[in-house]
Amino acid sequence: MQCPFCGTTLPANAQACTNCDWTLEATKPAEPKASDAMAILLSIIPGLGHIYKGHRVMGALILLLITPTAIAFAILAAIASAGWGILMLIPYWGAVMLHVWAIDDRVTQKPDEGEQY
Numbered sequence: 001m002q003c004p005f006c007g008t009t010l011p012a013n014a015q016a017c018t019n020c021d022w023t024l025e026a027t028k029p030a031e032p033k034a035s036d037a038m039a040i041l042l043s044i045i046p047g048l049g050h051i052y053k054g055h056r057v058m059g060a061l062i063l064l065l066i067t068p069t070a071i072a073f074a075i076l077a078a079i080a081s082a083g084w085g086i087l088m089l090i091p092y093w094g095a096v097m098l099h100v101w102a103i104d105d106r107v108t109q110k111p112d113e114g115e116q117y
């Protein structure tokens, strides 16, 4: 195999490059972490998942501002449509859960080591 960074020929199943700082771990496709599942679960109350992942400002905004607004609109729509408007909340919940899955986890992220010199 070849190093995907510098092209150095490496033994098959090499875990790291001998010429640069490439490692197999770094280029693996990102698997869903345990914290992703937990964040999605917490998003049953939208915003909690974001707070769990370390995005406190965004989580508080979703929890205290965006979700009450979405619920208020859904209730208004429900009144106008004999209850069906409440279904508007389902795609909203889905979007919140999808977003919390997609954003970076600030809690388990390695600190930036580039500023130490």
Ligand SMILES: [Zn+2]
Pocket: 003, 004, 005, 006, 007, 008, 017, 018, 019, 020, 021, 022
């Ligand atoms: Zn390399």
